[in-house]
Amino acid sequence: MSRPQMLVVAAALGLAFSQTVLAAPAALAGNPLATASTLPFNYPAFDKIKDEHFAPAFVEGMRIQLKEIEAIANSKAAPSFDNTIVAMEKSGALLTRVQTTFANLQGANTNDKLDAIDSEMSPKLAAHGDAIYLNPKLFARVKSLYDQRDKLKLDAESKHLLERYHTDFVRAGAKLSAADKEKLKALNGAIATLQTSFTQNVLKETNASALIVDSRAELAGMSEAAIDAAAAAAKAKGLDGKFSVAVVNTSGQPPLAELTNRAVREKLMAISLARGSHGGEFDSRELVLKIAKARAEKAALLGYANFAAYSLEDQTAHDTAAVNKLLGELAKPAVNNAKKEAADLQAVVDAGKGGFQVDASDWAFYTDKVRAQRFAFDENQLKPYFELDSVLTNGVFYAANKLYGLSFKERKDLPVYNPDVRVFDVFDADGKQLAIFLADMYARSNKQGGAWMNEYISQASLLGTHSVVANHLNIPKPPAGEPTLLTYDEVKTAFHEFGHALHGMFSNVKYPRFSGTNVPRDFVEYPSQVNEMWAVWPEVLANYARHYKTGAPMPKELLDKVIASKKFNQGFLTTEYLAASLLDQRWHQLTPAQIPTDVLAFEAASLKDMGVDFAPVPPRYRTTYFSHSFSGGYSAGYYAYLWSEKLDADTVEWFKENGGLQRKNGDWFRAKLLSRGGTDDAMNLFRNFRGRDPVIEPLLERRGLTGK
Numbered sequence: 038m039s040r041p042q043m044l045v046v047a048a049a050l051g052l053a054f055s056q057t058v059l060a061a062p063a064a065l066a067g068n069p070l071a072t073a074s075t076l077p078f079n080y081p082a083f084d085k086i087k088d089e090h091f092a093p094a095f096v097e098g099m100r101i102q103l104k105e106i107e108a109i110a111n112s113k114a115a116p117s118f119d120n121t122i123v124a125m126e127k128s129g130a131l132l133t134r135v136q137t138t139f140a141n142l143q144g145a146n147t148n149d150k151l152d153a154i155d156s157e158m159s160p161k162l163a164a165h166g167d168a169i170y171l172n173p174k175l176f177a178r179v180k181s182l183y184d185q186r187d188k189l190k191l192d193a194e195s196k197h198l199l200e201r202y203h204t205d206f207v208r209a210g211a212k213l214s215a216a217d218k219e220k221l222k223a224l225n226g227a228i229a230t231l232q233t234s235f236t237q238n239v240l241k242e243t244n245a246s247a248l249i250v251d252s253r254a255e256l257a258g259m260s261e262a263a264i265d266a267a268a269a270a271a272k273a274k275g276l277d278g279k280f281s282v283a284v285v286n287t288s289g290q291p292p293l294a295e296l297t298n299r300a301v302r303e304k305l306m307a308i309s310l311a312r313g314s315h316g317g318e319f320d321s322r323e324l325v326l327k328i329a330k331a332r333a334e335k336a337a338l339l340g341y342a343n344f345a346a347y348s349l350e351d352q353t354a355h356d357t358a359a360v361n362k363l364l365g366e367l368a369k370p371a372v373n374n375a376k377k378e379a380a381d382l383q384a385v386v387d388a389g390k391g392g393f394q395v396d397a398s399d400w401a402f403y404t405d406k407v408r409a410q411r412f413a414f415d416e417n418q419l420k421p422y423f424e425l426d427s428v429l430t431n432g433v434f435y436a437a438n439k440l441y442g443l444s445f446k447e448r449k450d451l452p453v454y455n456p457d458v459r460v461f462d463v464f465d466a467d468g469k470q471l472a473i474f475l476a477d478m479y480a481r482s483n484k485q486g487g488a489w490m491n492e493y494i495s496q497a498s499l500l501g502t503h504s505v506v507a508n509h510l511n512i513p514k515p516p517a518g519e520p521t522l523l524t525y526d527e528v529k530t531a532f533h534e535f536g537h538a539l540h541g542m543f544s545n546v547k548y549p550r551f552s553g554t555n556v557p558r559d560f561v562e563y564p565s566q567v568n569e570m571w572a573v574w575p576e577v578l579a580n581y582a583r584h585y586k587t588g589a590p591m592p593k594e595l596l597d598k599v600i601a602s603k604k605f606n607q608g609f610l611t612t613e614y615l616a617a618s619l620l621d622q623r624w625h626q627l628t629p630a631q632i633p634t635d636v637l638a639f640e641a642a643s644l645k646d647m648g649v650d651f652a653p654v655p656p657r658y659r660t661t662y663f664s665h666s667f668s669g670g671y672s673a674g675y676y677a678y679l680w681s682e683k684l685d686a687d688t689v690e691w692f693k694e695n696g697g698l699q700r701k702n703g704d705w706f707r708a709k710l711l712s713r714g715g716t717d718d719a720m721n722l723f724r725n726f727r728g729r730d731p732v733i734e735p736l737l738e739r740r741g742l743t744g745k
């Protein structure tokens with residue numbers, strides 16, 4: 038995913054830092070966040086930034102930006118594009134710097150202090166955003182410019198920026214009455230606080246939800262190293278002699294593929310599925326209801342039928358009907374495929390005289406068995422060929438070199454917030470430095486689950502800035518001295534996140550509001566998904582997939598099996614994703630009066646109603662640990678991956694039609710799409726690249742949903 042900022046004010050405004058505020062505010066004497074970093078590309082001085090620097094810098098950053106905004110709003114000069122829109126783009130330098138650094142660190146390397154600052158600042162930042170967007174004098178200036186936009190002789194990007202600002206203000210409530218603006222402010226503050234609580238709850242609940250067992254025997258099937266790690270984890274919790282297996286953020290849990298003891302699998306699955314809804318300190322049910330209600334109320338206040346309608350209006354999908362149609366059409370064929378796959382699994386169980394019906398806890402285990410039978414390999418055969426450094430430098434970077442002429446040089450002189458983080462200078466084909474790239478690949482208990490990309494500095498020629506981007510994965514760290522061997526999914530994720538990184542690094546725009554990945558959410562996953570194609574492109578794969586001990590290339594038969602097996606289990610994957618996407622829509626297509634009182638009953642009824650209530654395939658996230666949906670970033674927007682995938686699959690066809698891994702193809706994609714950020718309507722960018730509207734057939738083909 039591309040991680041939306043936890044705290045979204047500056048990101049929503051697109052207010053990147055400006056070079057114009059050079060003097061450190063007196064209130065921040067000695068605070069390294071007070072001025073732009075003097076390191077290359079304004080790379081953050083992680084070695085100097087301490088937790089206690091954030092809160093005062095937030096407060097000062099908001100104060101200064103508000104002064105800047107008031108000066109714009111109260112100006113005696115007639116509104117002009119420069120003195121209003123450009124001035125807003127340049128405002129908030131300090132706040133943007135604090136906020137991006139904080140949000141990134143809080144996602145990747147948090148602690149109780151940062152969590153407390155997040156809780157304290159979230160409602161303040163929501164109020165700060167409201168103070169800008171709901172300032173009537175400021176909106177009057179924006180509106181007067183907007184009304185005469187065709188006469189201002191603006192270039193295309195500037196005109197688009199003006200339109201974008203007008204839309205942002207209207208959607209933020211600028212046209213509401215004074216009384217309704219006050220109601221909206223209260224709701225925004227409440228939503229910010231609730232979302233922060235939900236995010237922190239989910240991480241704490243996940244950390245607290247480990248599977249604890251008494252004997253090594255119960256973990257049979259897991260590797261000796263993993264069992265040793267479980268023993269160490271139990272010891273660290275004061276459970277000497279026991280074993281503790283951590284859970285990850287999705288419903289599915291990696292050890293389910295390995296554990297041979299069915300009762301233990303069932304226990305692990307039950308722990309995972311119960312997260313946030315079994316009582317106790319981190320139960321999220323009340324929070325879910327409050328968030329859904331507050332969002333529904335906000336949408337109603339702004340004149341929308343529900344929160345999804347409000348959210349989707351600003352996306353390429355545009356409305357709930359379009360999203361419901363796409364998801365609804367795919368649900369039935371996806372579940373049918375999953376049922377066929379379940380029958381295959383059941384056949385293996387029955388052949389072994391198992392005497393039970395396959396359920397969710399059995400799925401991964403027997404899928405691996407079917408895969409082993411049908412394709413004569415299991416996932417573990419691949420891992421020795423997927424060593425992390427080779428995947429990154431000989432795979433991800435190699436593909437970027439072949440497609441775009443990029444080259445990479447690791448540097449060790451810049452400070453990092455964790456010793457595992459690697460830093461690379463990125464050079465363009467002409468030898469000029471383009472960006473700095475951080476690779477933070479390992480899992481930590483203080484890191485959000487999943488994988489994401491974010492930016493510390495965004496490119497904008499208005500501000501003279503270049504990209505500093507980071508990729509975050511959650512690869513389990515091996516014991517010292519052992520190689521880091523990836524699963525096939527982790528390899529794909531590495532390519533995926535680098536696709537986001539390219540979108541950020543290639544940004545060639547004037548205004549920060551449009552930099553890199555500042556595009557609609559249902560468009561942002563598109564370039565990243567396209568980049569996954571190179572993970573299995575023969576020339577790329579041959580270059581990186583080499584045995585970590587012998588250097589031997591991955592045998593061609595193994596590779597062919599990997600590719601052949603890619604369509605296998607698509608029924609499961611599509612169904613679990615659709616179930617979560619549909620839940621996300623259901624929760625956000627309610628009016629305030631329709632908000633239910635029982636979270637789990639509503640969830641069950643929704644899944645049934647939508648025909649995705651197939652118990653062996655639970656939603657990828659259940660409601661009470663569905664951070665995409667309830668933490669803010671992808672609320673009413675989890676469908677975005679599939680929407681983007683339509684564009685992705687069509688683009689993969691384009692690359693194949695045009696000769697694949699070649700500079701001319703990469704350069705075209707970069708020129709027409711990756712470099713353009715949000716400077717134009719997203720679908721216009723696609724059409725400029727592809728020469729026509731997207732078609733859905735490649736997506737259906739890929740996911741095995743053509744009914745063939």
Ligand SMILES: [Zn+2]
Nearest residue numbers: 038039562565
């Ligand atoms: Zn992504």
